[in-house]
Each structure stands twice: as structure tokens, then as C-alpha cells.
Amino acid sequence: MEHLIELRDVYKIYPMGEETVRALDGVSLSIDSGEFVAIVGSSGSGKSTAMNIIGCLDVPTSGSYLLGGVDVSTMGDDQQAEIRNKMLGFIFQQYNLIPKLNVLENVELPLLYAGVPSEARRRRALDALERVGLAEKRRHLPSQLSGGQQQRVSIARALAGTPSVILADEPTGALDSRTGREVLSFLKKLNREGDTVVLITHDNSIAVKADRIIRLQDGKVVYDGDAHDPRAVVSPGEEEQEGQA
Amino acid sequence: MNFGQSFRLALKSLTASKMRSLLTMLGIIIGVAAVILILALGNGVQGMVNQQVDKLGINLVQTYVWGRGDGTTMNLEPQAMYDLVEEHPDVLSGVSPYVSLTATLRHGDDKYDKTKLYGVSQVFYNAARGTTLNMDTLAQGRFLSYLDVARRQNVCVIGAYLAQDAFGGDALGRQLSINGSSYTVIGVLAQNGENMEKGGANDQIYLPYENALELAGSRFVGVYLFTSTSGDTAAPAKEIIDGMLLDFYQDPDAFYTQTMAEQANLINAMMGAAMAVLVAIAAISLLVGGIGIMNIMLVSVTERTREIGIRKSLGAKRRDIRRQFVIEAGTTSAIGGLLGIGLGCLLASAVGSLIGASLSAQMGGASFSATPTLISVAISFGVSVGIGVLFGYLPANKAAKLNPIDALRYD
Ligand SMILES: Nc1ncnc2c1ncn2[C@@H]1O[C@H](COP(=O)(O)OP(=O)(O)OP(=O)(O)O)[C@@H](O)[C@H]1O
Numbered sequence: 001m002e003h004l005i006e007l008r009d010v011y012k013i014y015p016m017g018e019e020t021v022r023a024l025d026g027v028s029l030s031i032d033s034g035e036f037v038a039i040v041g042s043s044g045s046g047k048s049t050a051m052n053i054i055g056c057l058d059v060p061t062s063g064s065y066l067l068g069g070v071d072v073s074t075m076g077d078d079q080q081a082e083i084r085n086k087m088l089g090f091i092f093q094q095y096n097l098i099p100k101l102n103v104l105e106n107v108e109l110p111l112l113y114a115g116v117p118s119e120a121r122r123r124r125a126l127d128a129l130e131r132v133g134l135a136e137k138r139r140h141l142p143s144q145l146s147g148g149q150q151q152r153v154s155i156a157r158a159l160a161g162t163p164s165v166i167l168a169d170e171p172t173g174a175l176d177s178r179t180g181r182e183v184l185s186f187l188k189k190l191n192r193e194g195d196t197v198v199l200i201t202h203d204n205s206i207a208v209k210a211d212r213i214i215r216l217q218d219g220k221v222v223y224d225g226d227a228h229d230p231r232a233v234v235s236p237g238e239e240e241q242e243g244q245a
Numbered sequence: 246m247n248f249g250q251s252f253r254l255a256l257k258s259l260t261a262s263k264m265r266s267l268l269t270m271l272g273i274i275i276g277v278a279a280v281i282l283i284l285a286l287g288n289g290v291q292g293m294v295n296q297q298v299d300k301l302g303i304n305l306v307q308t309y310v311w312g313r314g315d316g317t318t319m320n321l322e323p324q325a326m327y328d329l330v331e332e333h334p335d336v337l338s339g340v341s342p343y344v345s346l347t348a349t350l351r352h353g354d355d356k357y358d359k360t361k362l363y364g365v366s367q368v369f370y371n372a373a374r375g376t377t378l379n380m381d382t383l384a385q386g387r388f389l390s391y392l393d394v395a396r397r398q399n400v401c402v403i404g405a406y407l408a409q410d411a412f413g414g415d416a417l418g419r420q421l422s423i424n425g426s427s428y429t430v431i432g433v434l435a436q437n438g439e440n441m442e443k444g445g446a447n448d449q450i451y452l453p454y455e456n457a458l459e460l461a462g463s464r465f466v467g468v469y470l471f472t473s474t475s476g477d478t479a480a481p482a483k484e485i486i487d488g489m490l491l492d493f494y495q496d497p498d499a500f501y502t503q504t505m506a507e508q509a510n511l512i513n514a515m516m517g518a519a520m521a522v523l524v525a526i527a528a529i530s531l532l533v534g535g536i537g538i539m540n541i542m543l544v545s546v547t548e549r550t551r552e553i554g555i556r557k558s559l560g561a562k563r564r565d566i567r568r569q570f571v572i573e574a575g576t577t578s579a580i581g582g583l584l585g586i587g588l589g590c591l592l593a594s595a596v597g598s599l600i601g602a603s604l605s606a607q608m609g610g611a612s613f614s615a616t617p618t619l620i621s622v623a624i625s626f627g628v629s630v631g632i633g634v635l636f637g638y639l640p641a642n643k644a645a646k647l648n649p650i651d652a653l654r655y656d
């Protein structure tokens with residue numbers, strides 16, 4: 001069966017003066033439609049790098065990336081923009097809302113770039129805001145909302161374009177634990193409704209909410225499997241750092 | 246990416262920092278205002294010139310004849326000029342000799358020695374238009390008739406000054422003595438302008454030209470005023486007149502003909518050239534304004550790198566980002582242009598009312614109005630938008646080419 005996301009032997013190598021940094025060091029993984037996957041690993045292990053490649057924000061140094069069976073790793077800027085627009089929804093740690101636009105306008109953005117006419121755009125954006133329970137705040141500016149609300153707006157924005165995959169890089173990182181849990185349970189709900197969710201976190205208590213965990217270490221996949229397997233949470237040699245998390 | 250949102254965003258960021266926006270737009274504002282002002286003033290002056298030309302008649306053709314200057318020349322009889330007009334009815338519609346002289350004028354014991362005397366024929370007065378070739382109108386009586394001229398009647402048409410000063414307003418039928426001969430006043434000209442002084446614009450007399458020649462002790466008419474059938478036939482009229490005079494004198498330096506149309510064109514061409522130079526100088530300010538916009542747009546692109554990254558992550562293509570920034574630059578300069586147009590119009594009316602009166606007095610009462618033409622306003626607006634778009638393109642392109650991941654990481 002064809003996978004929704006498939007990385008084949010992906011390397012991302014950054015030159016650092018004389019040295020090079022292997023942010024991704026031969027990563028192969030695949031994610032199927034409808035999965036809820038958490039990518040975990042300690043700081044600097046390559047999680048964000050992996051997500052940027054999966055999110056078509058960056059291209060691998062070598063190896064190939066197939067999204068929906070199409071090799072997107074060699075595509076140009078504008079083609080990748082179109083893929084991001086049509087297939088991917090991002091949720092960032094820092095929410096990344098545009099401060100000058102109100103909530104509704106922010107949520108409309110992906111639809112705007114998709115060329116959806118203004119009537120439909122408005123309706124779909126309002127639907128998405130409804131789903132995160134913020135429709136009545138549509139005229140507010142992001143700065144007039146709490147962090148949790150802002151993150152829900154950014155989730156609504158990710159949903160508005162009806163993407164195939166939702167990519168969330170540390171979505172709870174800037175939130176207190178209660179709001180973080182809310183956001184997380186919302187992602188779970190989306191997944192139950194059929195969305196594919198890829199979640200990046202270094203927090204094990206969050207990671208275990210996923211169905212499957214992919215653990216990265218020094219740019220390599222060191223565990224890929226059931227989230228409830230004890231090895232998923234603590235891998236050999238990482239006990240000290242991860243034990244505290 | 247939709248135009249409306251880019252436009253609203255541009256307005257938002259313009260109003261968010263008003264001081265910065267104003268400074269950004271200053272070059273455009275000054276440039277556009279200067280262009281509007283220059284064009285409005287030029288337009289006003291041109292309007293005055295055209296009024297003046299209209300008054301004198303665009304079909305006026307003046308011929309100066311001074312012969313060969315050796316005193317032995319045969320004189321050209323005025324009849325030759327009349328014949329010329331008769332032979333060419335398609336281009337020439339009339340001619341009057343124009344003899345100006347000074348003579349001693351008396352009325353009773355009063356002496357008038359500053360009055361200007363002109364000897365003309367009946368053609369000098371255009372009955373259809375109701376004015377003389379000098380654009381005077383009649384207040385009372387009539388102008389010289391064919392018979393007055395042919396029979397060398399001792400009649401005259403006097404200016405408003407004499408009518409007032411010598412006759413107390415009741416001049417028709419009264420007598421004047423010119424170099425001892427008695428002349429009957431048959432017409433009074435309407436007062437022209439404010440100047441009612443002795444020797445001023447209203448102190449003049451018209452009499453049959455042969456009488457004037459006699460008074461001047463000459464048989465030679467130095468100036469002829471022709472009228473061509475229209476402004477367009479002024480040039481062929483000049484050719485015909487010059488051709489005849491060249492045949493007669495065999496010397497191109499013996500005469501000179503100028504047409505009002507030619508002079509009007511010359512003045513207009515000079516005005517046009519002067520305005521072009523001034524507008525070009527003002528355009529430098531527009532250029533500086535454009536560079537100002539480019540500068541602020543580059544700053545804006547840097548400030549909003551993260552926003553650009555966010556937009557790209559949501560699927561904005563290069564052209565979407567480029568369009569957003571180009572529209573923003575265009576909006577900035579368009580608003581600058583509108584402000585400049587407003588300022589220019591204000592300045593034009595202020596300067597117009599300041600210098601209008603004195604200009605008007607100098608130009609013999611022609612009215613001066615420094616109103617910017619609609620076309621100059623439209624072009625200024627178009628040019629300012631164009632400048633914004635042109636100078637906004639480079640920063641916009643820089644924004645469009647940003648790598649999404651680098652832009653997202655920027656803070
Ligand atoms: N643009 C870059 N230039 C050079 N090195 C980079 C660049 N981006 C990432 N790296 C390096 O690649 C490695 C992986 O970085 P990445 O951001 O993927 O880590 P991470 O797992 O997301 O860490 P964290 O949990 O702290 O967010 C790090 O060693 C980092 O220094």
C-alpha cells in the first residue's frame with residue numbers, strides 16, 4: 001500500500017565552517033493516512049529539521065521524500081508552496097499568527113492563497129473557528145487573545161485549508177500544562193475525525209497520547225513503533241535527560 | 246492573493262505609523278505638487294496669451310514696409326495692397342494701412358500733445374466682430390467708413406480719455422483741431438482698462454490714413470494690417486504678401502511680415518519648452534520620492550520577514566508575496582500622489598491669486614486662472630502610482646525570494 005508520507009534515506013547536512021552538521025543522518029520512515037504520530041527526541045536531535053522537510057518548507061540534502069506518492073523533494077519553490085497550501089496544515093510553537101490581521105483574516109489566509117472566492121473563504125474560515133470554539137472572537141487581533149486562544153486560532157487556520165496532514169511542532173511548548181492538554185486533546189479529536197497528525201514534542205507525557213512514536217537521536221531514527229511500548233519513552237543512554245521530562 | 250486585502254493591509258501599515266509614512270511620501274508629495282503647480286501656472290499664462298491672441302485675432306497679419314532705405318524708392322501705393330486682397334479672397338479678407346504719428350491737438354484752449362494718432366482705413370474696424378484690429382470697441386457713434394477714407398474726410402474716432410477730458414463725455418459731432426485742421430468726432434471708443442491718464446491707453450485718435458499721411462508730411466505707408474480669412478490661412482497670406490512685395494522691391498530686406506498665428510505658436514512653443522524644463526526638474530523630486538519608497542519598502546520587508554515566512558508556509562507563492570509588496574508600494578505612492586495633487590492645487594490657487602492680478606494688468610486685462618488641468622492631475626496620479634510600483638518591485642522581489650524556513654526562523 002502506498003504511504004501518505006514516505007522519507008527514504010533522507011540526509012540534511014549543514015556546513016558549519018570546516019565541519020558539517022548532520023541534522024538528519026539517513027532517516028527513513030513512513031506515515032499512513034489517519035495516523036497520529038509523535039516525533040520525539042532530545043534537543044538538537046533533528047525533530048524540527050524532519051518536520052520542515054515533511055512540511056515542504058525545506059528540501060533534503062539527499063534522499064527522497066514522497067508525499068501522497070509524489071516526489072516533492074526536488075520541487076521548486078512555488079510548487080512546494082502549492083503542496084503546503086493544499087495538503088499541509090502547520091501548527092507552530094509560537095502560533096505564528098500575523099499580528100496586523102484579525103482572527104478571521106488569519107484563518108482565511110490559506111484559503112486566500114488557494115484562490116477560494118471571498119464568500120466561501122469567509123464561511124469556511126468561520127467553520128474552522130467554530131470547531132476550535134473561537135468564532136465569536138473573529139474580529140479580535142491576535143494580541144487581544146490568550147496564548148491558548150492564539151494556538152487554537154492557529155489550529156483553525158491549519159484546518160481551514162482541509163489539509164491531508166497536520167504538522168504540529170511543539171504546539172504546547174509555550175502553553176501552561178492545562179492549556180497544553182486542551183490543545184492536545186483537540187488534536188486527538190481531529191485525528192479521531194480522520195485527520196493525519198504529526199506531532200513534535202520533547203515531552204514524553206505528551207508523546208504517549210499519540211498512537212505511534214518515532215524517536216530521533218543525532219539525526220537517526222532510534223525507535224519507531226507503538227507509543228505504549230516502554231522502549232518508546234526511554235531509550236538506552238537517554239535515561240538521564242528524558243527521565244526528568 | 247487578493248488585491249483588496251493587500252490594499253487594506255497597505256492602508257493599515259500606512260496609518261499605523263503616520264510620521265514614517267509622511268516622510269516616505271514626502272518626495273512624491275513635493276514632486277507631484279511641483280508638477281501640478283508648474284503646469285497650472287503655465288496653463289494660466291498660456292490661457293492669457295491665447296486670450297490676447299484671440300482679442301487681436303489669430304488671423305491678424307502685420308506687414309512692415311520700409312523700402313530700400315535709399316530715399317529713391319518708388320512708393321508702394323496702398324491700392325496695391327487692396328488689389329492683393331481682392332485677388333486672393335480665399336486667404337485675405339481685408340487690409341488697412343496703419344500710420345502712426347504725433348501731431349498737435351487742440352480743443353479750444355486745451356492742448357493735447359501726448360495723444361497717439363493712427364491713420365487707418367475702414368477695414369481697421371471689423372463690424373461683424375464689433376472691434377477694431379486693436380480690439381477696441383465703440384462706445385458711441387460709428388467708425389470710419391469707406392467714403393470717409395476715400396474722400397479724405399476730416400473725421401475722427403477718439404478714445405475715451407479725450408471724450409471725457411475735452412468734451413465732458415459729449416463728443417459726437419464736436420470739433421477738434423489737428424495741426425490746425427478741424428476734424429469732426431464721429432465715434433468714441435469704449436474705455437479700455439483703468440488708465441485714463443494723458444497719453445495713456447485711452448488717449449488715442451483714429452483718422453483716415455491719407456489724412457494722417459498728409460499730417461505726417463509723408464506719402465508712404467509703413468505698416469499694413471491684413472486679416473487672413475482664418476488662423477489657418479495666415480501662413481499662405483504671409484507668403485502672398487511677401488511674394489508681391491519681393492516682386493515690387495526685389496529686395497527681401499525692404500519689408501517684413503509677421504502673423505499673429507506664428508507669434509502665438511512661437512510663444513506657445515517657448516512656454517512649452519520652459520514648462521518641460523521645469524517639469525523635468527520637478528520630476529527629479531519624484532525620482533527621489535521613488536527611492537524613498539524603495540528604501541522604506543526594503544526596511545518593511547526586513548521587518549516583516551517572519552510574516553513573509555508565515556504566508557509562505559500557508560501556501561503563498563512568490564508572485565503572491567511580490568504582489569502584496571508592490572501593491573503596498575503603489576498605495577503609498579498613490580496616497581502621496583493624492584496629497585501632492587491637493588497641495589499642488591492649493592499652491593496653484595494661492596500663487597494664482599497672488600500674481601494673477603499683476604499679470605492680468607500687464608497683459609491688458611486678460612484674465613489669469615491657474616487651474617490645474619484634469620489631464621495633468623490624472624497624469625501626475627498615474628506617474629506617482631507608477632513610481633511606487635517601479636521602485637517597490639525590487640524590495641517586493643526580495644521578499645518573494647525569501648526561503649520560507651529562513652523567514653520563519655527570523656526574529
Ligand atoms: N540552518 C541551520 N544551520 C546549521 N545547523 C542547523 C540549522 N538548522 C538546524 N541545525 C542543526 O541541526 C540539528 C538539528 O536541529 P533541529 O532544529 O532539527 O533540532 P530539534 O530536534 O528540533 O531540537 P529542539 O528540540 O531544540 O527544537 C542541530 O544540531 C542544529 O544545530
Ligand SMILES: [Mg+2]
Pocket residue numbers: 047048049
Ligand atoms: Mg525544534
